[in-house]
Amino acid sequence: xxxxxxxxxxxxxxxxxxxxxxxxxxxxxxxxxxxxxxxxxxxxxxxxxxxxxxxxxxxxxxxxxxxxxxxxxxxxxxxxxxxxxxxxxxxxxxxxxxxxxxxxxxxxxxxxxxxxxxxxxxxxxxxxxxxxxxxxxxxxxxxxxxxxxxxxxxxxxxxxxxxxxxxxxxxxxxxxxxxxxxxxxxxxxxxxxxxxxxxxxxxxxxxxxxxxxxxxxxxxxxxxxxxxxxxxxxxxxxxxxxxxxxxxxxxxxxxxxxxxxxxxxxxxxxxxxxxxxxxxxxxxxxxxxxxxxxxxxxxxxxxxxxxxxxxxxxxxxxxxxxxxxxxxxxxxxxxxxxxxxxxxxxxxxxxxxxxxxxxxxxxxxxxxxxxxxxxxxxxxxxxxxxxxxxxxxxxxxxxxxxxxxxxxxxxxxxxxxxxxxxxxxxxxxxxxxxxxxxxxxxxxxxxxxxxxxxxxxxxxxxxxxxxxxxxxxxxxxxxxxxxxxxxxxxxxxxxxxxxxxxxxxxxxxxxxxxxxxx
Numbered sequence: 001x002x003x004x005x006x007x008x009x010x011x012x013x014x015x016x017x018x019x020x021x022x023x024x025x026x027x028x029x030x031x032x033x034x035x036x037x038x039x040x041x042x043x044x045x046x047x048x049x050x051x052x053x054x055x056x057x058x059x060x061x062x063x064x065x066x067x068x069x070x071x072x073x074x075x076x077x078x079x080x081x082x083x084x085x086x087x088x089x090x091x092x093x094x095x096x097x098x099x100x101x102x103x104x105x106x107x108x109x110x111x112x113x114x115x116x117x118x119x120x121x122x123x124x125x126x127x128x129x130x131x132x133x134x135x136x137x138x139x140x141x142x143x144x145x146x147x148x149x150x151x152x153x154x155x156x157x158x159x160x161x162x163x164x165x166x167x168x169x170x171x172x173x174x175x176x177x178x179x180x181x182x183x184x185x186x187x188x189x190x191x192x193x194x195x196x197x198x199x200x201x202x203x204x205x206x207x208x209x210x211x212x213x214x215x216x217x218x219x220x221x222x223x224x225x226x227x228x229x230x231x232x233x234x235x236x237x238x239x240x241x242x243x244x245x246x247x248x249x250x251x252x253x254x255x256x257x258x259x260x261x262x263x264x265x266x267x268x269x270x271x272x273x274x275x276x277x278x279x280x281x282x283x284x285x286x287x288x289x290x291x292x293x294x295x296x297x298x299x300x301x302x303x304x305x306x307x308x309x310x311x312x313x314x315x316x317x318x319x320x321x322x323x324x325x326x327x328x329x330x331x332x333x334x335x336x337x338x339x340x341x342x343x344x345x346x347x348x349x350x351x352x353x354x355x356x357x358x359x360x361x362x363x364x365x366x367x368x369x370x371x372x373x374x375x376x377x378x379x380x381x382x383x384x385x386x387x388x389x390x391x392x393x394x395x396x397x398x399x400x401x402x403x404x405x406x407x408x409x410x411x412x413x414x415x416x417x418x419x420x421x422x423x424x425x426x427x428x429x430x431x432x433x434x435x436x437x438x439x440x441x442x443x444x445x446x447x448x449x450x451x452x453x454x455x456x457x458x459x460x461x462x463x464x465x466x467x468x469x470x471x472x473x474x475x476x477x478x479x480x481x482x483x484x485x486x487x488x489x490x491x492x493x494x495x496x497x498x499x500x501x502x503x504x505x506x507x508x509x510x511x512x513x514x515x516x517x518x
Contacts (some may be wrong), residue, residue, distance in 0.1 A: 419437070
């Protein structure tokens, strides 16, 4: 960096070519008032002229008319030499003089709306291609590369601050400002290119992309990461999905818990449902006639862990349910909405975070994890399973009540960390075992938790995220009180497992699909 001139640079000529013309007129009026010569193209020049401001068409500089329906306008040495010239070097100035080119000290560019175009449904490839900007990124990158001599603006949000500095310093712009604008410019083109590359990768639907292109804008910095000695920040569009409208700022761990809660929420269904989560682990879930009953049942699954945990419901949170929740300290409450009287009560505690769900239907196709060598990517586990395809492998069929509970438990165990075991009855989790190195351990923990909570497992159902490798797990479930089991099947000992279920007159369903969650 020491070889770069760090002097303030005067702005004498500005090249302006913008797709988004928001705030364009106020910008050019202030530039014109400072005596800065304006160059522009096509529609941008038209808007400037209509505002009564002098502007020079780029075609006058290039001596070449725009062609190919505007595809070629600024791709010319008379433009790019003006942008790339190192105006503090005599050799570059002499070259410009010989060629009759004037330097350009300010480039204002924003790009064709490619992301917005491909977000529309049923977009044709030809339509998408026409929104791939070529000249804009070329000018933007040239200006950002030459930030030692040129300023570049890519967003209307930058205009006021830039103009204030320009006016206060008699048309001079500082080195630090130019550097920061260049950084924003390169991030802008990187993001733009990532959208284009990802779009083309998706054209080969069944082929995993050879290049992982992720471009997420920093949302904001967090106080710290999992521990106070770790820096942390959140990237992406969190505000698009949630609104934390009361309480302290969400922490790194809060975001992890929210992610687990929302993944589970998407499988709830329409019946009033409540789930309680602690450290991304599901503590209890229940569906009932109303939210109050659903919360009470979910809480009864584990009355210790919910302290300092998070609660998510799928209906507008009412005052009666809020009173029940308010009896213990809850870190976060998440709901699609809240009644006014519930908010009056819940907002009395300043440390409690209240979150409103804005959008839970939109989902990323892939999920990613960083690992020691880079990243892992996989399609999200959003498979829609048809219960009519499930296979009853036991002699006894499940009763209607058992079947409802089995389907409920199957949705829950999908979101429980492997090895996952869920006991349930009447759409109410009774015992949950998760994250253990053996399925037997998870089963034993689930039984112990139900016992500690004083919940009977008699005539309950059991769900397992993967197959039972041995029949002893089924025997233990039967002795604990379970009358029906749902599991993927697929063990080499399936016959023994089925025989054990028949021995205890248990109904057993094979789904054919497993739901490991590591």
